[in-house]
Amino acid sequence: MSLFRVLLLGLLLLVGAISVTSASLYLRGSQQFLSQQLAVYSQDTATSLGLSLAPVLRQHDWVLAESMLDSIFDQGDYALIRLTSLDGAQELLRQRTTGAVAADGWFERLLPLRAPVVSSQINSQWQLVATVEVQASAASSQQLLWQTGRQALLVTLFIAIIAIVVASWLLTRVLKPLALAEQQANGLRRHHYIRQEQIPSIREMASLVRTMNLMVDNSEAMVKQQVVRMERLRRQTLVDDDTGLGNLSRYQQRVGQALKDREHQGGTLLKLHLTGIDRIELQHGSGSSKTLLQQVAATLTKFALQLPLGRLYRTGFAEFTLLFPGLQLSQLSAEEMALRGELSSLVHQAGADRVLLAACEYHLNDQPNEVEQQLELLLSEAIALPDSSVFKGSASATEEVPLAQQQQLLQRLLNTAPSLLVQSVENANNHVLHREILTRFNDGEQHYNPGPVMAMAARQQSYRQLDLLVLNTLKSELGNGVEGSLSCNLTAESVLDPQLPAMLQRILDGYWQQLLLEIPERALLLDADATVRFIERMALLGARIWLDHTTPAGMVLMSQHGLEGIKLDPGYTRALLTDGSHSDLIEMMIAAAHSRGISVVAQQVEEPELANALWQLGIDGVQGFAVAKPVPLNE
Structure with a gap:
């Protein structure tokens, strides 16, 4: 609920309480006044009637006295008139047991009017001859009280409405700077910069407006600086404007x-x-x-x-x-x-x-x-x-495997355990963070680098078999007591295979804390939703996931739960050796990852000066010949 509504609700309750109290006091005062007037009226009537009847009763003419009583009673202003002789032998009684309803029943019960019964003595030649009792009718007074109360309630309601309208207008005027400040805050989240040109006269509101305007100015200046920096970074990333490709x-x-x-x-x-x-x-x-x-x-x-x-x-x-x-x-x-x-x-x-x-x-x-x-x-x-x-x-002069024989060769490679090498990832203090598995496939006669083997696997859609071969070989080595954290690469097609997480759970269950799984950014480019689902499923299993060959396109995953680290694409880091391009971009990528608790590693770093430059930018680890050469896993 907004502050305006809270204050308006409080105002409504306050005005309502004041209105009800005022109307109640007014009606109670009117009730007491009318009750006193009824008593006075009854007393005056009894006195004047006693004076009028005195000559008649001196003659003991009760018939005439009865006629006079009837003429007065029939006016309808009295609820009771009783004339009683001194000895009680004669009595004339006129009384209305019920009368017309003067007002709503609930009102009459809430504010009842009852006139007292007053009496007056009738004397004849200084002798008491009779007593007359009179009670005025409260019906007309009750009707008057009802009409007066209704008018009072209407006037009170009208005044209350006017007061609420005026107060609402004042609240709107007073709280307008606060509402604009809320718009300014919401605008900042959308990079929409709103300023309040008018400074309110209220001291607290004026301070708030000045503070918000200053915040907007600072935010806009920061965004403009970032825009300039991003434009510079865009030029440094050497992107073609027409196609978005590298130039x-x-x-x-x-x-x-x-x-x-x-x-x-x-x-x-x-x-x-x-x-x-x-x-x-x-x-x-x-x-x-x-x-x-x-x-x-x-x-x-x-x-x-x-x-x-x-x-x-x-x-x-x-x-x-x-x-x-x-x-x-x-x-x-x-x-x-x-x-x-x-x-x-x-x-x-x-x-x-x-x-x-x-x-x-x-x-x-x-x-x-x-x-x-x-x-x-x-x-x-x-x-x-x-x-x-x-x-x-x-093609090169070296002998190539004919296409017809590639399928047979791939089957031999998939049936033979590959050789596993490791290359250390070290920080600036030469401390080993983890070691990456480098695979060399063989068919029993010679070794093959991963590139050609992956190309053959691509033709024959054997990515999953290739990854499972490496992982099963690695599992057997882990069972032999290999210590320390190890990272292993998965192919993009395997990452997008919905059956892979279940297979990985069967193979690697119990090794999640020791093993890091590297998924290529290419998987994100092929199918972003499937890549996110894979990361989430593996995170539930306890796996440690890293994003390999990360470019600015992969930074969208920085907020993804389950991502532990990224390895920067070497094409961005090696440019630091020539003209220092990409320095700002790499620094920004490192800062963005660190702000979300994600580690950053540079790979294929072969020159010590490049490693030093990367450490100065705040990178967590470096992998490559600059810090360590590949060695067999069991060494």
Whole structure:
């Protein structure tokens, strides 16, 4: 209930009490006055009647006396007239036992009027001859009291209504600054800034208004500073305005990181070039070309999310480049035909000409300019071809597994326990926070990095079997007495599998406090609702959940119950080594996580200076060759 309503209710009760008290006192006073008037009237009538009857009774003419009594009684003003001789032999009695109802029964019971019976002696020649008794009728007085009371009640009610209306208006005026202050407080939550221009004359209200205006000014200034900072951070994150994808500079940073990625040790780059976009813009305006580019970006994003760790960038006006760490070209070639068909349909409907795709593999420690030159050469060869949809690819000279044999290879990998390595996560004091499991798969003859194996699992929809293989192997090692907290990665598709939590409960029950489960941010991008449900279900089981490869897009989970920590995407942290970009963004992400009790770790940190820079920003832990190399789990 609002303060206005509370005060108005109190006012109503006060006015009501005053009105009832005033009306009651007025009616009681009127009742006493009328009762006294009835007694006086009865006494005057008895006296005058005694004087009138004295000559008649001197003659002992009781008949005339009776006639005089009747004429007076019939006027209706009396309830009783009794004339009695001195010796009691003669008596004349006129009395009304009932009379007309003068007022409502409840009113007459509440404020009754009763006239007293008064008597007067009748003398004849100084001798007492008779006694006359008179009682005036209270009916007319009762009616008068009823009418007077009703009018008094109406007047009191009218005055009370006027008083309430005036008081309500005054309360509204007095409390208006308080109501505006409430609007200001509600507006602050919606980033809507309201100021009170008029300062009230009441000292307390004036102080409140000045304080709220100052709070609004400070809040707006802080938000403006944040807007400026976020705009600066947006530019630093190198996002393309038209599509929301990373731009060329962001792509170059990510490729530089991928070429030094020891975990995947290579991958595939896929470049898309569209021709005829400039003609669409000339004929139909920039809006049409922008719409087409957004549709192409959405199609490519969907394609990238279907493969492990796929990332998409807009690297030119009509160019997009996809990065697939750990993926071989042969694994990508099997999917590109469907992609070209979908893109060709979009492009031709919009009025553009051709869809050209060029792909090449890269390897650990390759030079970025050499990889880019290879891509450009392949794209030039594709442009020279007359077809409207072209794909040119260049695989490495190393022997690749034919597609026909990949299924058999994956089955051998799934039937063989992988080798488990661990890499420590350390804080600034060189204290180990936990160790992450790094998996090396083998088929009995050679080892495979996770990237190619995950790509094969993607083709054959074997994500869950892959994760369960690693977890069962880890469980057997934990049973052999491995100590300390360990973190293990899950694939995005497994996280979205509604049957996985029950399987994890059967496998890992009893190890929840020792084991951290890392889920990729890619799961959030694929299905946010299913990812949240997984975190909630695992939290109920007692699992410790971390979000892996976290970018600003993953910060929406910071308020999610059950999330213990995040691992920042290396593409953001490595930029600190070059020009210091992303410093503010990383600091903001760390602060946002810490404000919700969530730990933050940076991964793939290979340079000591980068580790020091991250610790200065307040990060909790660092993982990478800068602090510790991977070692076998049982060492």
